[in-house]
Amino acid sequence: xxxxxxTKQSSASTGATSSKSSSSSKSSSSKSSSSSxxxxxxxxxxxxxxxxxxDIGSEFTDSTFTPSTDQTDPCGNPTSEAQFxxxxxxxxxxxxxxxxxxxxxEVEFYKDNATTKKAFDASLKQTAQCSQGTIVSSDGSTSSFxxxxxxxxSSAIGVTKATEFEAQTGGTTLLFVGVRLENAxxxxxxxxPTSGGQSSRPDEIGIVKKGVNKLLS
Numbered sequence: 001x002x003x004x005x006x007t008k009q010s011s012a013s014t015g016a017t018s019s020k021s022s023s024s025s026k027s028s029s030s031k032s033s034s035s036s037x038x039x040x041x042x043x044x045x046x047x048x049x050x051x052x053x054x055d056i057g058s059e060f061t062d063s064t065f066t067p068s069t070d071q072t073d074p075c076g077n078p079t080s081e082a083q084f085x086x087x088x089x090x091x092x093x094x095x096x097x098x099x100x101x102x103x104x105x106e107v108e109f110y111k112d113n114a115t116t117k118k119a120f121d122a123s124l125k126q127t128a129q130c131s132q133g134t135i136v137s138s139d140g141s142t143s144s145f146x147x148x149x150x151x152x153x154s155s156a157i158g159v160t161k162a163t164e165f166e167a168q169t170g171g172t173t174l175l176f177v178g179v180r181l182e183n184a185x186x187x188x189x190x191x192x193p194t195s196g197g198q199s200s201r202p203d204e205i206g207i208v209k210k211g212v213n214k215l216l217s
Contacts, residue, residue: 039159040182041215043088043109051211053094056103056202065091065104074145075130084119086185087111099200100172102191105211109184120161120180124150127165143170153177156205157212164204168194173201177208186215 053060067089071082081089086108093104110116131147147167154162161180166173175190188208192200 037182039216041107041109041184041186043184046107046215047090049214049217050090050092050107051094051103051105051207051214052092053103055210055214056094056207057096059098060094060096060101060103063093063095065093065106067091067106073126073130074133077126077129080119080122080126081108083122084110084115086119099196100191100193101200101202102189103202103207104187104189106187106189107184107215108187113182116180116183116185120178120185123178123185124163145169153205153208157209159212162208171195175202175204177204179208179212181212181215184215186212 053062068079068081070079073079088109089106091104091106093102095102108119110119127147127150132145134142134144145167146169147165149165151164151166152162153164154160156162157177157179159179159181163178165176165178167176168174171194172191173194177188179186179188188204188211190202190204190207192202
């Protein structure tokens with residue numbers, strides 16, 4: 001899922017209901033094969049290897065995960081899911097109501113590595129094309145959103161490819177980390193009040209590393 005879609009869904013969880021845009025050697029081959037194998041997620045029983053509220057913090061409670069069915073992003077562009085539909089889409093969610101904190105993990109499986117790469121690249125392109133827009137809340141009021149430039153966090157997570165985006169909308173800061181694995185894309189979204197500053201900001205890298213390790217276990 002692209003960061004622009006994640007902004008839309010996370011904003012919806014705190015009151016917004018719709019949105020509209022305002023936007024070769026033998027050794028190296030062996031190493032590559034080993035790396036790919038190490039980053040393959042077994043789809044069987046994957047639901048039991050998703051992060052739960054207790055993995056995020058003792059004050060969090062589990063909530064219902066609902067995969068996005070949007071065919072277009074807030075700017076009207078086709079979503080990566082519309083372009084490359086996943087074979088399987090699972091996830092988990094957790095909230096901390098007293099501080100208005102939100103977490104979501106989503107894992108989308110694809111038929112092969114080539115399709116996984118295409119879907120991930122499409123998601124990055126989609127975010128670049130829709131980096132700002134307007135969220136329309138249920139009472140008709142609007143608030144703008146903006147998404148910052150991508151940050152490569154592959155080394156920090158310990159995977160071949162991982163990208164992080166930070167977004168702002170209606171007093172809420174959202175962090176989105178997308179991890180490209182061999183046969184799946186794992187997406188992690190965090191939302192917290194901007195006014196809370198660093199005290200509200202999660203250890204997103206640590207949590208994502210825990211999530212990826214759990215998926216690959």
